[in-house]
Amino acid sequence: MAQAVARAVARRETLVVEAGTGVGKTFAYLVPALLSGGRALISTATKSLQDQLFLRDLPRLCDALGVPVRMALLKGRGSYLCLHRMNHARVSAELPDRRAVLALARIERWAQQTRSGDFAELDGLDERSPVIPIVSSTRDNCLGSECPEFRACFVVKARREAMEADVVVVNHHLFFADMTLRDTGVAELLPSVDIAIFDEAHQLAEAGVQFLGTNLGTSQLIDFARDLLGLGLAQARGLQDWQALQATLERAARELRLACAGPMREVRGLLKLRWQDRAGRPGFASALAELACAADEVLEALASVVELSPDFKRLQERAQQFGELARLFSAEPAPGEVRWIDLSTHQARLVESPLDIRAAMQEQLQAAPKAWVFTSATLGDDERLSWFTEPAGLDDATVLRVGSPFNYPEHARLYIPRRFPKPSEPDHAQEVAALAARCARALGGRCFVLTTTLRALQTIGDALRQSFEEGGDGIAVLVQGAAPKRLLLQQFQADPRAVLVGSASFWEGIDVPGDDLQCVLIDKLPFPPPSDPLVEARVQRLEQAGRNAFAEYFIAEAAIALKQGGGRLIRTESDRGLLVVCDPRMAGMNYGRRLRAALPPMGQLAEEAEAMAWLRQLAEQRDEA
Template sequence: MALLVHDALAQKKHLLVEAGTGVGKSLAYLLPVSCWCLTTGKRAVVSTYTVNLQQQLVNKDIPLVAQMLEGNLGTLNYALFKGRGHYLCLRKWNRIYEETLSRLQLVQADEDDKILETLSQVIDDGSWDGDRDRLPFHISNQLWSELCSESMRCMSGRCPFRESCFYQRHRRYLESCHLIVVNHALFAANLRIYDDTAGRTSLLPGYEAVVFDEAHHLDTVFRDSMTFNVGHNHLRRLSDDTLRFISRDPLSQLINPHERSRVQSDLAHILGLMDAALAVLSPDLLYNELRYSRSYSRYAGRDKYRLQQPGSIDDRIPESLRNLSRVVADWASLDLSDEDRFDINALARRYMEMAQVLDSLNALEGDGDSYVYWSEIEGRGRNKHVTLSGAPLEIGPYLAENLWTAVPTAILTSATLSTGGSFDYIRRQLEIEAEEAVIDSPFDYYNQACLCIPKDDRGSQPNNPAYDDYVSEMVLEIVDLAQGRTFVLFTSKKSLQAVSSKLRDRIEQKGYPVFVQGDMPRQALLREFKQSGNAVLMGLDSFWEGVDVPGDALSCVVLAKLPFPVPEDPVMEARETLWRAQGLNPFTHYSLPIATLKLKQGFGRLIRSKADRGAVVILDTRILTRQYGASILKSLPPARLTNDLNDIARAIAPAN
């Protein structure tokens, strides 16, 4: 693999390379990329999806490579760079802290005030780099949102704190780095900003090579970066920021009470109009209108509804937002400091941008051809609210125009890029032309693992209401055979809750601790599972990949259902319609490759070293009875195939 990466860099080509578990792909690309950086003086970016991989690269793998190359090629400079929201904005901090000190002369400190005082001590100490993740204490998301750096509110070179700015200090250091590690979301944001500003602005310094590890996520991440949304919470925050601004000096003195009252009244009116519009577009209400149709049972209870009727948003909302934008912009002519004038102009732009988003949603621009729009229920209980969103259907043309032709070398790697030995799916989705290679895992899957698919008719009907009962019965038997030490991975929260509530007490009575996703944070859940040594963990999407449990603590992975994408998702629904119009079969074009890659990820949780042994159990027997099953099985690691659950115990038993 290292030679393939070396050649791609030397020949300025793109490369798709699937590297099986245990290959050591991180070192296989880091070594040639680092050599290339040091010998050419050019810069490379390494982009990952998960934080865990970022930490592994920066704290373990890159230092090892740097040490290996130090004597011959020189010092390798590298850095982990995060989005600006991770860093404290000193300008915002200075204002909020001064206001807090003034207020505390009159009232007693609450919990947030105490956090601010502790934060002040950390800042004064001078050893903190401004990164929230490096704080020695917890700070709430709500409080951090008032303190963190934001692009819309950044004065950049005009900021009075520009020399000491944490975020800019990190950015300046990047100029001296050969290697920059980021996540996919930040890379996608950088590309979007660079494109929107015709190359005048970027988050990252120039680079001539990029490595995308965990590259199977690129389609989703780049689409998310181009997705826009608006809802009550967005408008509420804009309203709160405005009211807070005009209630403090100098605007509280410069704006007459009548105008201030009128702004408050206008904001309350717009919020009322927005809530009324969102209520009408709530998926609950829209699906309820289908209750007498044959499709109601298919959609009932879903959180998203595709919007296909233009003009569904009250025109008074975007018009009122534009009016308020003009009112706010007029305040910039008052006797203000440069800093206050900047904040006012930024506030006015936010109103105008929200109006433009609502205009796009109201017109449904490009609906079905290039974009899809939907309403979505987010939160639960008192925090339940409706958000309106829009997203591009395909991101391949965007990447082809703005990335693959712009960067000389892109390396895309993952343990799961191909299906049936072919890269056709990933090439189609990303519209990339590249060299291709599959590097097989060094593990002896045939002797280290078995793949058990029970022959049970109940397993062929995963949409039957009784399927969860079948899963529960099978999991109970499997847990005994594996003596705990099992992951049970689901594709839906509803099934997870149904099975876990039915089995938790019964499994724990056998002496095996049960951990269910949602009980505690993901990392805490994983830590408890490892420490227990004989536990059962039931999880959703985030446990299908990026989880490493070598050794005896995990000896069995149960996959409750084949992970096909939900066809009723608005983006998926619109893409299927588009593909059919293009003469493509959505199932073979998209759903089957997605399920295959996801299943490979789930399987990959089991064998993490040459010493590991165990069993993967797929309870969805469609993999045996449907024509597509052979294609999926061909893509999985070559473990011993069995239909007998008793083979699980034999697979887990120590090798002779």
């Protein structure tokens, strides 16, 4: 893999590499990039992976190779402290409760000593803390060079360091946000680098679709209303009725969310709703009209105070943008775009987006010549890796598939119960829980159950808890949502006499090496939900082109997700374990062969007795060791 990356760098070509677990792909792309002497941009999927690259992998390699390299880490604005907004927060009465006041005091103490202003430095500060949006900036509320704290600004400093560095670490969201907004510093950076590397590239297309589109979120409106009130009272008290204006905006945001939710009383997790299911309702059109009126009212009020401070000029621009977005979503979508509504517990987001990142990526590839490298453990289930290369517009790229060095035939087993309820049958989730309980008893915990829906997550979690309580097994049940993800994983590794039940976010990026995790159960084949608006639009496009959407889209997506979920099991050369897919279709249907082939070459077990014997054998070997 390292040689293929070195060739791509030397020839300024595009390379796509699928590298199985244990290949060491991070070092395989970093070594040739560092030795080439060229400037490199490295993009990964999450902020925590960015930190790992920047704080651990890059420094170790630079020392080992003896190359003096200037490195920089660049994140989105929301990751950095905004000194202007922090100074304003103390007097603006925006803090929701006493805990937020204490968090602000802690941030103010830290602000005296930090060099980077990156919130990741603050141990124990939850990234979901309500204080962070109050003391960080967004593209909407940043004052730019008119800000009184511009010279000390952490975002400006991070961008300046990135422009001077040899290696810059960013994330996919930042890369695409910049493509559309030219706001994060990547746009100036990209033409000047010789190598662009995308790790965890399987997440690239989803990140792109989110950011290349246009969106209007009710939480953006609430933030705007809060800023309007705070700044109005602090800098122009008595000149306008700021409280009434805030109330008007918040009412418009609430009405829009209610119109999006429709008859749904309670929303858990994130739902994607079809645009046509909501847009035709009278309440929806009037909510957008009300929002446009509220934005106009705010614009009128701000016109009288705009000369007082650059803050008001920025507020005016934001109000104008909300009015334009409300009118855009009231009209028909642009051709070739798909619209949907993201609905969560606290907000609704209207989205209009392209179906894939093809056009955007081709535009980048045709710009200044450089080497492009895309890599992940899962990028497709065919030789061309077309699941990834086609929607990313990389049809002409060189493709390399590097298998895992782990001994799967010896160390891992796959069990698909044939005599098992189908996922559509009412007792399916209960039977998954019963089988998971039998596996956990054989191992003494050490199991993951990965579910495809949040409903199954709760049902299985409750059933497991009841089963272990009745049996007096002393096995804990950890369920996603009960605590932050990192804390749940820490609990699982601290006391492996546990079963962890997780949904989407636990299918990938989770690393539990060694004996702590020896069995992974997947509740059913992870086909994309056919009612998802993006899925519907992609299927429609394939069918219009005379292609088989089930084979080319649904099975390909399921194969990728299975590889990701199953990949949690074997993380080191000595790991051993059992993968259970509780869906008889994988054994009985003709497409099952393709899905089984997508997994690493594990030994296959036909009966539950064999599966339990294998787990008992693993437990004995562990106890002997």
